[in-house]
Amino acid sequence: MAFKENYPSKLLEEAVDAISTLPGIGRRSALRLALHLLKQPQENVHHFASAVKNLRDEVKYCRTCRMIADDDICAICADRSRDHKTICVVESVRDVMSIENTGQFHGVYHVLGGIISPINGVGPSDLTIRELVERVPEADEVILALSGDVEGETTAFYIYRQIAQYGVKVSSLARGLGFGDDLEYADELTLGRSIINRQIFKP
């Protein structure tokens, strides 16, 4: 059934327009959410709107690893008890959170902010690869914790070629992960095991 749109209020239509820009939320769900918000106490809705706005306006990115943070340096990079000579390279903030949840990794991270994907118009210069290369001379090991799909492999290979010259040890996650699985959906046991059993990167 097509959902015809005779909104009784311009304000409602604008809210539905905005909410339906979120991934995975269609106009029908957006209408449901808008009408839900309409029934909530005004202060709750104000809190909702400012939490979203503040996140976008005030969040910072760690100057070292590009993880999101509340300061110029993230809690992990600021933690002296961690192994700063082992850098785990991931695609996204969520991947850091997934690996941290395994409790198996005690090094530091580097967040690429995406993956090389010609189809989506993402090239190496759109990612934080240059910043990674600058960190490599200080490192003993770089773990390429990227997805096992073509884009992940391509990105790993590209990074490997950029950093091999420094003689650093380069490893990748053990393929205990199902091939093509997204990192964020892996269970903690499998992902933790993949960190422990990481293997020397052989391109």
Added chain:
Amino acid sequence: MAFKENYPSKLLEEAVDAISTLPGIGRRSALRLALHLLKQPQENVHHFASAVKNLRDEVKYCRTCRMIADDDICAICADRSRDHKTICVVESVRDVMSIENTGQFHGVYHVLGGIISPINGVGPSDLTIRELVERVPEADEVILALSGDVEGETTAFYIYRQIAQYGVKVSSLARGLGFGDDLEYADELTLGRSIINRQIFKP
């Protein structure tokens, strides 16, 4: 898998807290949405936040039918070409939109703002039944377009007892709708047919 929550940023955690108060959105989806918003242009996120805030702050309710509106009177109540002597009583704003989408009804509405539900602590005084009763002397017919479940039947029966004294014709939707179906999920053909074949309310 339990999703442990080691948020890298207090701002992110607050946004996830706020987004996960929405119905049907868990903390994992909320995190996905928050990180999506973080990647959008700042002006888009500002627009999103203010669209939601403006909806809650500025939307009005029609003084006659309690439909949401941008003015003190809604577009339907302000439309002189509609039959103001036929009042269709519905639970919610979404039900008005669903019936309008059928194109089969040319009267006006009355939005109860809920349904009598002792389990959820909703009694007659929480709804706009008193306002409906005030409109009845001006009407020829009241259509009780409520769900076919126990709460809908209870509400219909309660309203019938309040308005029967005015000698107005009281009808209910034809049960072309599946019993217990929610109005908003009915297809337009069935719902339109139910409006046309509405029957005298026999409690």
